[in-house]
Each structure stands twice: as C-alpha cells, then as structure tokens.
Amino acid sequence: MPVLERIAVQDFRNISFQELTFSPNVNCISGNNGEGKTNLMDAIWYLSMTKSAFSPSDRFNFRHGTHSFAISGTYRMNDGLASRFSVQVDDDGAKRIRRDDKPCPKLSSHIGVLPIVMVSPSDISLVSESGEERRRFVNSVLSQMSAEYLASVQQYNRLLAQRNRLLKDGPVDEALLEVFDRKMADCAVPVHQARSQFSEALQPVVSESYRALSGGRENVTIRYRSDLDKGDLADILAASRGRDVALGYTGAGIQRDDFIFEMDGWPIRRCGSQGQQKSFLVSLKFAQYEIMKARYSFPPMLLLDDVFDKLDMGRISNLISMVAGKDFGQIFITDSNKVRMSSVVDSITSDRAYFECSAGTFKAL
Numbered sequence: 001m002p003v004l005e006r007i008a009v010q011d012f013r014n015i016s017f018q019e020l021t022f023s024p025n026v027n028c029i030s031g032n033n034g035e036g037k038t039n040l041m042d043a044i045w046y047l048s049m050t051k052s053a054f055s056p057s058d059r060f061n062f063r064h065g066t067h068s069f070a071i072s073g074t075y076r077m078n079d080g081l082a083s084r085f086s087v088q089v090d091d092d093g094a095k096r097i098r099r100d101d102k103p104c105p106k107l108s109s110h111i112g113v114l115p116i117v118m119v120s121p122s123d124i125s126l127v128s129e130s131g132e133e134r135r136r137f138v139n140s141v142l143s144q145m146s147a148e149y150l151a152s153v154q155q156y157n158r159l160l161a162q163r164n165r166l167l168k169d170g171p172v173d174e175a176l177l178e179v180f181d182r183k184m185a186d187c188a189v190p191v192h193q194a195r196s197q198f199s200e201a202l203q204p205v206v207s208e209s210y211r212a213l214s215g216g217r218e219n220v221t222i223r224y225r226s227d228l229d230k231g232d233l234a235d236i237l238a239a240s241r242g243r244d245v246a247l248g249y250t251g252a253g254i255q256r257d258d259f260i261f262e263m264d265g266w267p268i269r270r271c272g273s274q275g276q277q278k279s280f281l282v283s284l285k286f287a288q289y290e291i292m293k294a295r296y297s298f299p300p301m302l303l304l305d306d307v308f309d310k311l312d313m314g315r316i317s318n319l320i321s322m323v324a325g326k327d328f329g330q331i332f333i334t335d336s337n338k339v340r341m342s343s344v345v346d347s348i349t350s351d352r353a354y355f356e357c358s359a360g361t362f363k364a365l
Helices: 037-049 121-128 131-145 147-169 174-214 233-239 241-247 274-296 313-324 338-346
Strands: 003-012 015-021 026-030 068-076 082-090 095-099 116-119 220-225 258-263 301-305 331-335 352-358 361-364
Touching (some): 015 037, 037 068, 037 082, 037 131, 037 301, 037 331, 116 274, 131 274, 147 174, 147 241, 220 274
Parallel strands (some): 026 331, 026 352, 116 301, 301 331
Antiparallel strands (some): 003 015, 003 068, 068 082, 082 095, 352 361
C-alpha cells in the first residue's frame, strides 16, 4: 500500500510553507479550531484526488496574496520503492501533476494511484443536502477504483452539457438530439451498473459498521434510485423530448440519480439525531474503506478529520474498537482536544506521531 512518508506544502490555504515527516501507522494533529488542521488533511487529499475535498474551485485554495500553490509528497509504494508525487496550481487555471518529475499525461490517469478515504464534518452534506452531494461522493469512490467509470462519467457530463446548450439556444435539431440521446445512453449504462453494484455492496457493510458503532440500537439502509430503473435512457429521453425543449434542459438521466439513506425505515435527515447522523456517516465511510481495500488488495489511506465531534463516549469507544480490530493502513487523525485524542490513540498503538498546529504551522511533538 502507498504510505506517505513526507509532505511539503507551500501557499495552500493558511499554510505558508511546511515540511513534515509522518509515521507509517497513525498520525495525530491537534490544535484549536481554525488553525489549519483540516487544511493539512485537504493537502494530503489533493495529492490523491487532484482537487480539494472541500472547495470546488481552486481559487479558494490559494493562500491570501499568492497566485499559486504547490504540494508534494514522497510515498513508499507497494513495490517498496519511494516515489515522489507533486501538484502545482496557478491562478490562471493551470494544474500540473508529476510523478518522479515526469508529468502525468492527464489528471484522470492519476486518480486511483494513491487510494484514499476521508471522514470529515463536511460529510453531513451527504445527509442534509441534495442528491448532487451523494452522487459526488459515489463518483469519488468509483473513480478511484475504475478508470472506465471515470471516463464514462466525464463523457456523459460533456454530452449532457452539449445537449442542454442545444435545448437552450434553439432552434432544436431533432436529428441531432437523437444522436446525443443515443450517445448519452451508451455512457449511462456502465455508470448505472457500477452505482447499482456499489449500492448493493455498501448496504451490508454500512449496516454492520453502524451496529458496531451504535451498539445495535437502530437499523440503517441505503437505496439507489435512478431514472434508468425504468428502462433504456434513449427511450426515456425520447419520451420526454417535448418537455425538455419547453424547459430548455435535460430532465432525465443519471445526473438525477440519488442514494436514499434511511434509519428504521425513515429518512435519516429527518429522524436521526446529530450523533446518529454522525455515526451513519462514519459507518458509510468505513464501508467505503472496506470495499476499496477489497478492490485494491491493500488498505487505502484513511483521514479522520474531527471524527470524535458529536459522538458520545460510548460511540467513540466503539469507533476505536473498530479501528483497532481491523487491518487499517496509514491513518491521519485531527482533534482540537489533544488529551482526548492521545488517550484514544495510545490505546490503539504505540507506533504513532503527534503534531500540533497553530496558524498554519505544524510542530512535531
């Protein structure tokens, strides 16, 4: 499994310049809220995913007053050899990814090379926000495991944008719409199949993780909902063409897919407490972790950002038991409560490293 041995971060968020050496096991970052703990986690995420876990636009990632940022990391790869990955982003939109100083031909070719899972407070959007957030989560998981899936999603989105532009600008060329419909249907099939299989694989693992975390208090379920459940997308688009022309956009397709999260048969967003929602989200990410570990035959990197917040001590204890009892790889944990984090981590392993953060500066303890 790839292990991040060393990272260098320059002008990313509130981090001016920082070099850190990590433990291959557990790394703990403490500090008050707003000091930069999450920014370091996001820098690690960026090296794997070529984008921020939190900001859809890179313009929010530049340190104030700067016009570029750079992140590089030295990883111990599966073959035992060290490899250096780097990303540099400029405010003109240029983004360069390199491995051992050789440029990657395209960003998508890097996705999945350094598999990663993050649990963070922003995950609450998976419960509280629209289906777009849940699709983004599923896309981030499946894109790491399948280059074909990523290519299909990217091609579908390009075709969707072109079809919507045709509908909006007019006059509508019916023959051209049919071409778009058929091409979109071809791209949608592997995406729908992958999402359906992923949802089926998630369900038992999420349910098991949630029972372990909550002490078996509630039952949780995940359902996948898609327009393609009704049939071929080309037929669905043909049937809704008049409506699409009137509205000026495409009203059916995998861009409307959703994943329904329920607790004891009720929507978690409506019936779940903060602790129950947090427990479900942690379980969801742990299920992602297990599925990715099975796919890669080694554990991905795990980032636990402020994971203990909103969990009572019973659930925290159960969470630690889950981590300690499984074959986890390299782990990064942040918490504003250094005493709580050290007491929790010290019960898992003696092979750990501690760092303290203040105003974007990190100090090894």
